[in-house]
Amino acid sequence: MTVAVIIVAAGRGTRAGEGLPKQWRDLAGRPVLAQTVEAFAGVGRILVVLHPDDMGLGMDLLGGSVVLVAGGATRSESVKNALEALEGSDVTRVLIHDGARPLVPASVTAAVLSALDTTPGAAPALPVTDALWRGENGLVAGTQDREGLYRAQTPQGFRFPDILAAHRAHPGGAADDVEVARHAGLSVAIVPGHEDNLKITYAPDFARAEAILRERKGLTMDVRLGNGYDVHAFCEGDHVWLCGVKVPHTKALLGHSDADVGMHALTDAIYGALAEGDIGRHFPPTDPQWKGAASWIFLEHAAKLAKSKGFRIGNADVTLICERPKVGPHAIAMAAELARIMDVEPSRVSVKATTSERLGFTGREEGIASIATVTLIGA
Ligand SMILES: Nc1ccn([C@@H]2O[C@H](COP(=O)(O)OP(=O)(O)OP(=O)(O)O)[C@@H](O)[C@H]2O)c(=O)n1
Numbered sequence: 001m002t003v004a005v006i007i008v009a010a011g012r013g014t015r016a017g018e019g020l021p022k023q024w025r026d027l028a029g030r031p032v033l034a035q036t037v038e039a040f041a042g043v044g045r046i047l048v049v050l051h052p053d054d055m056g057l058g059m060d061l062l063g064g065s066v067v068l069v070a071g072g073a074t075r076s077e078s079v080k081n082a083l084e085a086l087e088g089s090d091v092t093r094v095l096i097h098d099g100a101r102p103l104v105p106a107s108v109t110a111a112v113l114s115a116l117d118t119t120p121g122a123a124p125a126l127p128v129t130d131a132l133w134r135g136e137n138g139l140v141a142g143t144q145d146r147e148g149l150y151r152a153q154t155p156q157g158f159r160f161p162d163i164l165a166a167h168r169a170h171p172g173g174a175a176d177d178v179e180v181a182r183h184a185g186l187s188v189a190i191v192p193g194h195e196d197n198l199k200i201t202y203a204p205d206f207a208r209a210e211a212i213l214r215e216r217k218g219l220t221m222d223v224r225l226g227n228g229y230d231v232h233a234f235c236e237g238d239h240v241w242l243c244g245v246k247v248p249h250t251k252a253l254l255g256h257s258d259a260d261v262g263m264h265a266l267t268d269a270i271y272g273a274l275a276e277g278d279i280g281r282h283f284p285p286t287d288p289q290w291k292g293a294a295s296w297i298f299l300e301h302a303a304k305l306a307k308s309k310g311f312r313i314g315n316a317d318v319t320l321i322c323e324r325p326k327v328g329p330h331a332i333a334m335a336a337e338l339a340r341i342m343d344v345e346p347s348r349v350s351v352k353a354t355t356s357e358r359l360g361f362t363g364r365e366e367g368i369a370s371i372a373t374v375t376l377i378g379a
């Protein structure tokens with residue numbers, strides 16, 4: 001028995017939203033397609049069907065370890081191209097699998113292959129467990145008996161000559177290869193599918209798939225919390241830099257750099273979460289090259305350091321403590337600027353202010369203090 005695995009990955013993944021087609025996107029550190037191919041290691045010879053524009057990407061990712069076949073305009077055309085490529089080979093059984101199902105358990109594949117000993121076709125599926133409704137204009141218009149209904153998965157397995165003939169005879173437009181096989185009169189056994197074997201279809205499916213992978217690898221989430229605190233004294237001047245925004249004021253802030261007290265607190269919070277010291281360790285105040293430096297250089301460095309260590313910024317919260325200038329009118333612009341520098345969504349960054357009720361050095365308007373908290377989430 002010689003087995004071939006056809007992995008169809010020539011679609012454009014339009015429902016998964018913007019960016020690269022889903023099979024090329026990152027899933028827990030590696031492209032989806034690399035993980036799908038890996039799931040079939042040792043099962044048989046592997047053919048990967050790609051969009052003609054993606055052949056270069058395929059060579060880079062998979063090299064000579066698989067046979068690359070150019071896909072068609074529909075899934076079934078893509079499958080047929082690969083089946084035709086196998087004609088004349090010694091292949092006796094084929095498994096046809098979606099490139100967008102990277103988490104297929106080996107037990108599902110084994111069950112499909114073994115069912116082919118007794119039926120010409122076999123495919124995994126899960127029974128529908130929820131109640132089913134028909135809907136019209138947002139209202140329930142009727143119910144549907146769920147008895148005997150299944151959610152179809154892949155790999156769908158067939159004896160090679162049967163499925164090649166079935167595809168050649170099919171008029172096109174089938175949702176899957178079971179439909180093609182049944183049109184040709186082949187019987188197809190249902191074997192137990194698996195909830196992990198989801199098809200990445202919409203953007204949130206990436207997070208579901210990633211959670212399953214993490215659980216499989218026994219990984220727990222590495223969440224880090226960091227805090228930062230900074231103070232700068234006022235001096236002569238007509239503006240201050242706060243969280244990357246130039247704010248007119250009757251004084252300036254004194255410092256070796258641009259004295260952006262909020263950005264310094266946030267930068268230190270990131271270094272703190274990474275156990276990487278503080279700004280002074282990375283940008284020594286004794287080094288003249290940082291004299292008058294724009295503080296975004298420090299924040300960008302800290303954010304990139306976090307990324308290089310496998311962390312993303314979960315959220316950041318900065319509080320400025322001063323009587324004046326008034327921060328409220330600038331807070332949104334400040335949060336947006338910090339988010340831009342750190343390369344995170346603006347909704348994950350907060351800037352707010354408080355006075356110290358005229359108490360202490362901030363109350364006497366001798367300077368501004370800032371505290372910041374950040375969470376880093378390990379990949
Ligand atoms: N012309 C096509 C269309 C789809 N597929 C593959 O068939 C599988 C299942 O299809 P689907 O999830 O619908 O993928 P896309 O067609 O890429 O997605 P969308 O419909 O959202 O564009 C995917 O691995 C996809 O790459 C293919 O090889 N050739």
Ligand SMILES: C[C@](O)(CO)[C@H](O)COP(=O)(O)O
Binds near residue numbers: 098152154177
């Ligand atoms: C083949 C399939 O994966 C079975 O569930 C599915 O039909 C293909 O994807 P699509 O979303 O229906 O295009």
